[in-house]
Amino acid sequence: MSRANQNNLIRDLLQAVQDLGRLNQKTPPAPITLPTHALVVELFQRHKPPTFDGAPGPRVIEGWLRKLERIFRLINCTDAQKVQCAEFMFIGDESYWWDSMSQTRIPEQQLALTWEQFKEEVMDKNFPQSLRDFKESEFLQLK
Known part of the structure; x- marks a missing residue:
């Protein structure tokens, strides 16, 4: 290898090392973060959610x-935060029912409860599938 080729190789390697150093110095973009639970609850409460x-x-x-889903569209939150906000809005008998339902799950299951699962449990209790089917049949038979 000639002296000129060696110099070019060394210069190219040095340039590559400097480029890598510059890449490492650049700060990565800030990750998108979800609001903390306290902030979500505060944002949720500002919209005056209805009780049930x-x-x-x-x-x-x-x-x-x-109504709750309209609020959730405005605030960026996880399923777990949606469930926690919604269950906070239960009052009276519904609150007692939900407390007993929650106690049938271990804490990990309760935290993993999705918004869709929550809605299905609430709908099953308050508007059972058999009644939904009956109402659908009634509607289809309207003349």
Whole structure:
């Protein structure tokens, strides 16, 4: 290898090392972070979410869930935070029911409860599938 080729190789290696050093000095973009639980609760409460006491009727429970989901669209939160915010809005008999349901799960299961699972449990209790099927049948038979 000629002296000129050696110099070019050394210069190229030195340039590569310097480029790597510059890449390492660049700060990575800040990760997207979700709000802390306390911030989520505060944001949630600002929107004056409705409480739910287990009042009968499919329109009542569906309306309550829709109102909560409108708030959740505005705040960036996890399923676990949605469930915690929603369960906080239960009052009266519904609060007692949810407390007993929660005690049937170990803490890890409770934390892993998705928003869809939560909604299904609440709907099953307040608007059972058999009643949903009956109402659907009634609707389909309307003339």
